[in-house]
Amino acid sequence: MIKKLWVACIAIGFAGALNAQDVKLGLKLGMNIASVNGSNANNLDSRTGFVIGAVVEVPLTEKFSVQPELLYSAQGAQQRNSFKYDLNYVSLPLMAKYYVAKGFNVEVGPQFSFLIKDQLVPVDQYNGAIIENTDAENFDLAANFGLGYQFNSGVFFQTRYNLGLIAISENPDIKNGVFQMTLGYQF
Numbered sequence: 760m761i762k763k764l765w766v767a768c769i770a771i772g773f774a775g776a777l778n779a780q781d782v783k784l785g786l787k788l789g790m791n792i793a794s795v796n797g798s799n800a801n802n803l804d805s806r807t808g809f810v811i812g813a814v815v816e817v818p819l820t821e822k823f824s825v826q827p828e829l830l831y832s833a834q835g836a837q838q839r840n841s842f843k844y845d846l847n848y849v850s851l852p853l854m855a856k857y858y859v860a861k862g863f864n865v866e867v868g869p870q871f872s873f874l875i876k877d878q879l880v881p882v883d884q885y886n887g888a889i890i891e892n893t894d895a896e897n898f899d900l901a902a903n904f905g906l907g908y909q910f911n912s913g914v915f916f917q918t919r920y921n922l923g924l925i926a927i928s929e930n931p932d933i934k935n936g937v938f939q940m941t942l943g944y945q946f
Contacts, residue, residue: 783816787917789941793834795844797926797933806843808833810939816856824864826854832872834937843880846895846927846935848872852903864907870921872899872935899935900924913945 787810794805812830819825828851835846854868874897879890905919919941923934 781818783814783913783945785814785816785913785915785943785945787812787814787828787915787941787943789917789939789943791832791834792938793836793846794936795836795927795933796923796936797931802838803836803844803933804839806835806837808835810941812850814943814945816945822858824856824858826852826856826866826868828852828854832937832939834935836933837882840882842882845876845878845880846874847876848899849875854903854905856907858909862909862911864909866903866905866907866917866919868903870899870901870903872901873897874899874927894928896925896927898925899927901935901937905939909945915943915945917941917943 789810791808791810792805793808795803810830810832812828814826814828816824816826830850830852832848832850833845834848835844837843850870850872852868852870854866856864856866858864874895877895881889901921901923903919903921905917907915907917909915919939921935921937921939923936926932926934
């Protein structure tokens with residue numbers, strides 16, 4: 760049901776985008792500081808990854824826009840001197856953006872993520888094998904909160920926090936938490 764709803768939202772957004780004159784297409788690239796949160800996440804540290812993708816900003820009023828995105832996001836966690844927990848997702852955020860002042864905006868919205876790769880990688884590659892398919896959930900839902908600034912040139916900067924709402928693993932019971940910083944260009 761959620762997949763059908765998301766597909767319908769994307770279709771409506773892109774159909775509206777094709778008719779709107781002020782629609783902006785863009786690309787963005789940035790860094791993730793990813794962690795996992797939960798009752799058994801005490802010994803896990805954050806890890807850095809990257810995020811890359813495309814954005815479509817559809818203005819609805821002078822100050823309010825809707826921005827669907829399609830992203831590839833490298834996330835996970837690590838245990839110092841032991842292993843890295845790699846989680847790679849294709850993510851579909853649907854952000855509502857409000858321009859507080861010229862160029863400066865706040866954004867909020869859901870993010871639907873689909874796991875495409877998960878593995879445990881030992882820090883010492885000679886002391887253990889890579890474990891593929893760690894039983895992480897294939898779907899993740901997050902609430903996104905962010906700030907951004909759009910320059911007249913089309914260059915933009917965003918910071919965002921993705922708060923995982925559902926467990927990505929039952930043993931241990933953990934949820935994603937990702938701080939993102941991105942730089943992009945809209946044309």
